[in-house]
Amino acid sequence: MCQKAKILVLIANQILLEELYMNNTATKAIVASAITAALALAPLTGVQAAGSGSTEKCYGVAQAGKNDCKAGPGTSCAGSSTADGQGNAWMLVVKGTCEKIVGGSLAAK
Amino acid sequence: MKSLSNLQQAFCDLLRTSDPPPRDLMDELLDDGTALERFNVYRNNFIVLNGDALADMYPTVKRLIGDEAFRSLANLYVRKHPPATRTLLLYGDRFPSFLESIPELSRLPYLPDVARLEFGWTCAYHASDAKVLARDEVASISAETFTRFGLEPHPSMHCIDSDYPLFSIWAANQEDGSEETISLDSGPSRIVIVRPGMEVETREVGEGTFVFLQRLQTGDSIEDAFNLALQTDSAFDLAVFFSHHLFDGTFCALRAC
Incomplete structure (x- = not known):
């Protein structure tokens, strides 16, 4: 390889290294400043924290506690008033709030 | 017999x-x-x-x-x-x-995604408790070395994405008598479920936040997760994200990578 080409390769390598270093340094700086900024903020209470997000909504929905006694001993005939329909031959009658969801060019997922 | x-x-x-x-x-x-x-x-x-x-x-x-x-x-x-x-x-x-x-x-076609969200919700409800990431723990590390660390999300965290407006569909059905009509064509939805305290939170997040949290969950360093999030969503703002969620219970520990 002639001297000129060698120098060009060396320069190219140097540029690549510098770019890598710059990117790395930039990332480090962004992460460091983001964490420093978060540390500098006064601690928020949970309620304030939830309300202060401008880009995200937080929803907390309480669900009744579950336990494992639903089909445990002592349920006796509780379920027998609800008849178990036919196992295989069934007609699916969809009647719910899905009627409020319209459109669907994505239907074939 | x-x-x-x-x-x-x-x-x-x-x-x-x-x-x-x-x-x-x-x-x-x-x-x-x-x-x-x-x-x-x-x-x-x-x-x-x-x-x-x-x-x-x-x-x-x-x-x-x-x-x-x-x-x-x-x-x-x-x-x-x-x-x-x-x-x-x-x-x-x-x-x-x-x-x-x-x-x-x-x-x-969105129904399986709604089910995934509900299953994730109940998993989060029953997940282990964890302590909230402490300011002292973060403050004890020099800012320049943060990139080498990972962040441990709360064990209740579930990341669920959908091609459909999953969050709107789910939210409209959490209250009685919502007459809201939702267009199935209103785009994809990314949801993070987490239970920092006693209450399960269901958050709709941007693509960058979603990727960032998913990568942290799989063990990436903050640096790698951030770079990937930025590649996916150039508008991802780490400072805004951390100011809301670094100490709100979304994370429970720093992890050396």
Whole structure:
């Protein structure tokens, strides 16, 4: 390889290294400043924290506690008033709030 | 005479069918003249009560398709995938893929995603508690070395994405009498479920936040996760994200990578 080409390769390598270093340094700086900024903020209470997000909504929905006694001993005939329909031959009658969801060019997922 | 295990297996298999029990199985059971009736009551309870447990896990799916359709599906599901553990707290883990396999539901393509969200919600509800990431823990590290660390998300965290407006569909069905109409074409949705304290939070997040959290969850360093998030979503703002969520219980520990 002639001297000129060698120098060009060396320069190219140097540029690549510098770019890598710059990117790395930039990332480090962004992460460091983001964490420093978060540390500098006064601690928020949970309620304030939830309300202060401008880009995200937080929803907390309480669900009744579950336990494992639903089909445990002592349920006796509780379920027998609800008849178990036919196992295989069934007609699916969809009647719910899905009627409020319209459109669907994505239907074939 | 059948062995006990054979008898039990035959009994269990029969619970999952609609067939009348064969005479020889009935003969093995205590014959007081009501064995058949009692078997039918037992089988009915098995199907109906496990179906009730499924309805408790999937109230939004039930509301979307209506009680009658849900009951039909639950009957099928219980027969196909009966409970495999003694507790029903997390019964129904295969319901999302089961819904996908039902041809009659193909015009409701978002339904399996709604089920995934509801299952994730209940998993988060029952997940282990964890301490909130402490300011002291973060402050003890020099800012320049943060990139080499990872962040441990709270054990309750679930990241769920959908091609459909999943969050809007779910949220509209959490209150009674919502008349909101949702367009299925209003784009994809990315949801992070986490339970920092006692209450489960369901957050709709941007693509960058979603990728960042997913990568941290799989063990990436903050630097790698951030770079990937930025590649996916150039608008991702780490400072804004950290100011809201670094110390709100989304994370429980720093992790050396």
